[in-house]
Structures are given as structure tokens and as C-alpha cells.
Amino acid sequence: MWGWIFVFLALALLVYLYFLKRELRKLKEEVKEMPTRASFGSRLSLAFRDKALMELIDEWNQIIDAFEEKNLQAKKIEENVKLSIVGLSHDLRTPLTSIKGYVQLLDATTDQAERARYLSIIESSVKRLIEMTDHFYDLARIETNQKEISLTSVSLPSLVEEIFLSYYEQLEEKNIELHFPEQIMDRQIIADPLMLTRVIQNIVQNIIRYAKSKAVIHYRNEDDYIVFIVKNDIKPDSKVAVEKVFMRFYTEITSRTNTEASGIGLYLSKKLVEKMEGKMDAEINNDWFILQIHLPINRM
Template sequence: MRIIIGLSTLLLILLTVKYIRMKKQIRYLTGQINDLADGVSEKMLDMSLVDRDLEKLAGAINKHYAKQRYTVARAVQHEQRLKESIANISHDLRTPLTVLMGHLQLVRKSDLTQEQNRRVETALRKAERMKELMETFYDLSLIDSEQAAPVKERINFSNLILDFLTENAPLLESRNIIPDIRLPGCSVFLDTDRIMMERILQNLLSNAVRYCAGDIMISLSDEGNGKVVFCMENTVPAGTKIDTARIFDRFYTGDPSRHGESTGLGLAVVKVLTEKLGGEIAAGVREDVLWVRLVI
């Protein structure tokens, strides 16, 4: 009888010890699962467990997590490729669309009948709207693309600016703006990403033209230490209130009355791209003149 009681007591002790160890490992697994769910850890669950059923459970969870992580990685990769495709397509469409708008503006100056003029004006408005939508897609793809790295090359920055202004001459002419351009006597070269720099220039000019009250000044100077300073200034209507502390924020528009004309992404993209290129950007207002200065 004593032997039976002794065995029963021993069995109860063993079961109690096993129960306590299982509870401890369940709590351990729960902690690991919570760390995975909260993003604290990406480590797979520990499979060195006392109970085989717990090991099978941990194995099943690991299998599910591995599949989920693969699916997320594929989704992120697909999203990144989609953003890059949108950016590339938008950039490729910009030049032919600008040329098309330029020709339409030239045709508008011709001796047209009233009906022909109406049709040209309609086509020009639709082309301008298409350009705005295209640039919005491009801006969104750039501002959310943290993985996009610049591909730098040696470029003649002075020539890039002149070519850019020539390309956008129809836009300036349509607003009766003759920019004051101040470039050094000799060419300024820069190691930079050509596409990103073109986008910076485009957004700065679009912003300046949209809010310009008459004059635009563009200047470039070589600091002599591998850095250049590019500045674009435009007059703004007297009394215009611009929060320069927020001017580079997404969706910020300085003039509420023109909110519908702008997505508020242009200068935010300029800041993102400037920082990707290792540069600095600043903005301010003095005597009804808005200035944006880049050091790259």
C-alpha cells in the first residue's frame, strides 16, 4: 500500500513539474508571438520545447509566418516596381506633352476662325490638365519611394538650366513672364542625378509661375568646394501669407484661394529629392518675394 501511495505521489509530482514547465514554455511562445506581431523581432519561434505537440504548434506558426513574410516582401517589391514604372512613364511623357502644348500655343497665335480658336483652346486646356495629373502621379511616386537611390553623373548644370528654361518657354510666355537669369560666366559642373535634378527644377518653376505676381529670378553660383547654390525667387501678391516653416510639408498650399490649382506636393518633392542628392534646401519671404535656395 505504501509503495502504491509512493508511486502515486511521485507520478503526481512528475505531472505537476511537467505542467509547470509546459505553462512556462507556453508563456515563452506567447511572448515570442507577440514580439513577431509587434515587429519587435523577426526571429522564428524556438523549436526546442519539452512537449512534441508544442513543437508541432511552433513549427506550424513558423511555416505560416515564413509564408506571410514572403507574401509581404513580394507585395512591397511589386509596389516599388509600380511606383518606379509610374515615375518613369510620367517622366517620359512630360517632354512630348510639353512640345504638344508649345505647338498648340503657337497655333493659337495664328490667324484662326472663331471655331478653330475654340477648338485649340479646348485642346490646350485638356493638355494642361493631363500634364497636371501626370505630374501628380510622378510626385506621389517619388515622395513615397524611399528606396529610390540617385544615379549620379557629371553634368553641365548651367546647360541643364538653359535647356530646361527653353523647354518651358511656352509656359513662361503664356503668363507673360520674362525670367531674370543670372548664371556664372563659365559653365558650372555638378555630380548629380539628371532626372532628379530636372524634377527639382520643374517643380520649383511650376510653383514660382503658379504664385508669381510678376517677376521670377533664377540664379546659380559655384561655391568652389564641390557645392553649387541654386536659387529661384518670385514676387507674390502684397500681403500674401506664407508659412515658410510648412512650405515643404506635403499638401501645404500657401494661397488658400488657389488650393484647387495645386496638390501641395511640388515643394515637398523638391525637399525629398534634394536630400536624396545630399543637398540642403531653405525658403523664406522678404518684401513680397518668395525665395527657395538649394545647396547641392
């Protein structure tokens, strides 16, 4: 009797080893093909239900998932870099061409008044180039997760007023009236001061370029956020598409001949706000362009 039991166990063991060896050969072939198949939802599987092998397959599949996620992120970054290069070449070409033309005009004239005007235009174009490159640099660092964030308590109204008033001369030159709330309470938020400064600067520059004659600022509380609301009247011939204002490289003037806008400002601002755990929305209501920026309240 014991002999038959021994024979049965030996046969069972041989069958087990046969199926185990077959599954290992199958896994070996699948692993060889992983470099070419992993980016297309490939998963390892087993027909032989062995607990130890199943646990091993689960671990491998988790590695495949992580690989595919990183591969997808790498492709997104690659596409973003391509888009940035294309946008950069378009946006820098116009001011560079302008600078080249005015340098030639400057070289050809001896009239001091004309020379002063050309120099002023060249200086303005150079400043715009610096601003554009700063935008592209910040954007590249955000989209590759290289831009560090340092959250601290910030008085939102104080910072907003300081930055808007620093553009007073440019707003006055464009005949844009600026209206602050009559009563401003000290509203403390949690934000990165440098990032928030860049967001507010971009908003002011957007107003200077596109507002008709007026900009209004106010605040409200909403759950765990302070909502910073900025609205400006829009020009009668405005063609702004509100659903596109946060798209990369979108400008109201889509012919790409606009030397004043790169189409990065609001796109970058939204990215910065989201990195600070906030959100940013836009709408058009009765000929007013309205931005709403939700920023977390400092509860401490």
C-alpha cells in the same frame, strides 16, 4: 565524501534544470504573444541568467526590432498612399470637371472662334492632368523606394538655362522678366540628370504661377555644395505660407479651387533633391520668395 559531492552536484543540476525549464515555458508563452505585442515595443526578457539563453534572447530582440521597424515603415507607406488618394481625387476633380463642361459647350456651339477657344482650354486641362499624374507617379515611387537614382556629373548652369529658356513663351505671356547671372562659370555637380530636370521644371512652373513680374537666378559655393538660388517677387495679395510650401498638397490657394497647382511640385522637388544627397529650403524676404537648393560639388 565523494557521495555528498555527487548528491550536491545532482541537486544543483536539478535546480538548474528546473529554472531553465521554467524560463523556457515563459519564453514559449511570450513568443506566442509576439504577433499581437511586437508592434507595441514588446521585448523578450529573462529572470534566469544563463549565458546561452541571454544570447538567444538578444538575437530574438534584434529580430523584433527589425520587425517593428518594417511594420512602422509599412504603416507610413499606407498613410502616404491614403493621403495621395485623397489628394489625387481632389486635384483631378477640378480639371476633369472643367474638361467635361467645355466639351458640353463645344458640342452646343457652331461658332468657330468659340470652338477654337474651348479646344484650347481643354488641351491645357489635359496637359495639366498629365503633369499631375506624372507628379503622383514619381512621388509614389520615391516614397516606396522604387525610384532608382543614377548619379553623374552635371553642368548645373547649362541645365538651368536650357530648362528656363524652354519656358520662355510662358514666362513672356505672364510678363515675367528672367535674370541670369552676368558671369556664369561652369559648375559641375553630382546629380541624377532626370531628377534634377524635374526639380528645375517644378521650380519654373511655380514661378509662372505665382511670380509677380520677375525671377532672378544666381549661384554660390558653400563647403561641398553649389547653392542654386532662385527668387521671384510675389504678388501683393499673396498668401503663401513659407513654412508650408514643402508640405504635401499645400497650395497658396487652400480652397482647392486652384486648377493650376496640385501642391505636389515643391514637395516632390524637395524629396528628389534629398534623394540626390542635397537639401532644399525656402524663405520670404522683402516680398521675394527665395528657394535655395544645395547640390554636391563634383570634386573629381
